Amino acid sequence: MKILLLSIAVLCFVSCKKEVVQVSIKEDVAFLSSDDLAGRETGTKEELMAAKYIKERMEAIGLIAKGQAGTYFQTFTFRPSTNPHEKVKFIDAGDGTTTGTNVIGYIDNNAAKTVIIGAHYDHLGYGGQGSLHRGSLEVHNGADDNASGVAMMLKLAERLTNQNTGHNYLFIAFSGEEMGLLGSNYFAKNPTVDLSKANYMLNMDMVGRLREDKALSISGVGTTPLWKQILNSNNTGFKLVLNESGIGPSDHTSFYLQNIPALHFFTGQHEDYHKPSDDHQKLNYDGMKMITDYIFNIISDLDASDKLVFKKTKNESEEVPRFKVALGVVPDYLFDGVGMRIDGVSEGKPAEKAGLQKGDIVIKLGDMETTDMMSYMKALTTFQKGDTTKVVVDRKGKRVEATIVF
Template sequence: MINRVLLPVFLFLIIGCSSETKKVVSLADDVTFLANDALQGRETGTAQELEAAEYIMNRMKTIGLTPKGNAGTYYQTFTFKPKKDPHGQVEYMAGDSTITGTNVIGYIDNKATNTIIIGAHYDHLGMGGEGSLYRDGEAIHNGADDNASGVAILLKLADSLQQVNTNNNYLFMAFSGEEMGLLGSNFFAKNPTIDLSTANYMLNMDMVGRLREDKTLSVSGTGTAPIWKQVLNSSNTAFKLVLQESGVGPSDHTSFYLQDIPVLHFFTGQHEDYHKPSDDANKLNYEGMQLITEYIFEVISELNTAEKLAFRKTKNESEEVPRFKVALGVVPDYLFDGKGMRIDGVSEDRPAQKAGLQKGDIVIQLGDSTVIDMMSYMRALSTFEEGNTTKVVVDRNGKKIEADISF
């Protein structure tokens, strides 16, 4: 464990001091730094987030990216009043601001007509707070998967794309303020440091560190350009792909989709450590992260000589999500493509845990409603209020089990 006193030394060892002695920085090296206790969860606007920003800036310098923030720097700052809707499409307030976030932006200028935007957020929840699922008081939320994993892949791609696939320019952005409502990407999209009309497409890596044994990889935004599905499938040799068309979702690609830019969001799925202090660097699948890095590179390579991608609007699936008055207390498996809703985690002292439901159970009925997928599960859940009781039926290893649920 690296404490605050050792951070400058660690930073020096990671970024090196000259091109002749430049150390090859691994995905694990980047995650280990960003998800260290010394950065206290990288909450937006804190001194610890600025330490993370400085690290990313120095990595970009070492890689050879040129600054593309404000005033010839790698930084783009923005100010806002915090609001209580993490991941909602909120408008930050520039007047009477209380918090300053910092996007970190580097550029590869290939003198091309169009630019590919590659992004990942680097902020996290700090000591917990509004977005945390941890119930035992304050604790450091290191956010190794969410989203040091995405930043590590971003930096690896930046290194890999030097002087190759030169038919586009590349803009690499580590976003601040994502956990408070996509604030950093929202600000950039409305105050871009490039001409957004030249943006070819945007790739977003958010929670890409927990690739499972079956190598399931979710890619959202596939409906935002007609060519996406073809390219994703033809470039794939390793993954079980779960493709979702909508360009709107709870991550930074949404800000670019709303500017009529084709987007993709890469995601390896929810887990029991999501938004908890236990999301640590030693739990990541670094071999899986390397596979994802190579896959994204292949997608970029296949499109290198293609014309600028055509943008297409998609259905906003978030508008169809029912409102809930109660919760079951489970983490759904968003990568499950079978019938029902598979449980990926069970929260302590919540209805599901009290009813004896377990990780891996597949909810196939809730009350009078048959559950065939995530949307039907949410519709069923939305019909209940606090104090209601009902039956739930789950498939546990091929056996149907019925339990009583009290909300």
């Protein structure tokens, strides 16, 4: 009931006033991840409710509509595929098709260069193929994934109004990310602004769970030679985990493929990832403010810069080993020590049955030492379903051995 009342209050606050209004990050997240929006699955009426809310927030901030035909919306239609290896094609609407909706706003400073700031707002609805939940159908609210990124994007839009006028700013809430980066892919190929003027793109996806050690992953730092200098010089206390590749499982990839320098900000996976328990009460709002300030300072530092030089990077996804089995854990992608630290354990999977726990660091799997994520994945490739092996973990400084049955 409290969420419903908050939703009504925020919508009224946004839509009933003409002046620029201040809505907190927490209020935006609470609305977008409420049960009323039923998980914001692409093409549903609830996703359209979220799109309308974001549009009204953009309008209240004073952003110019930059979608199709003078609106804030850019729609795209496709036929969903059950084959994950089959490329989705954009087609005309018809039987069996789904229509997603990007929401796009613009700050026009009459500048020669444009910064693109994006975050996807769709999620999994009641679950589906991407869900890690076992049991009855439940709303997957997606507070961290990715109401968090949308709320930070809107806060940056508020702060950039009449500031840092050396660039124009394009803000995009993408649909269809969970189905294969569809919204960003469509926009990149059907842009509503001149992409030759795009200086760089910033993507925020899962930025709501900053940990005590303040570990912040930033991918795409190899897409221009200047990124590392800018990111480090503006760092105000983050433990930065920097990744070179411009290709990854989020919307920055679509812009990298258009030769635009792009970054992805990410605070790490967790045991609520793609589950109904990804709720707004679990987010670190102080951490989100800290990241928002950091991104704003990066933008400010680059305001008077020349256009960034684009640089191609190695596609790290092509080097990921293919394996037929899994432990059933959520890896801690921000861990920079020796081994693979477990950030969550899935119910009924081999790891849980073997007694592995969140926080355990896998240091040996079978006959192979696991010194990092890549060596862990290579170890998995040596096993088939039905195999039994030993796993050794570091549990709070003690070596613990367990038996894994795949």
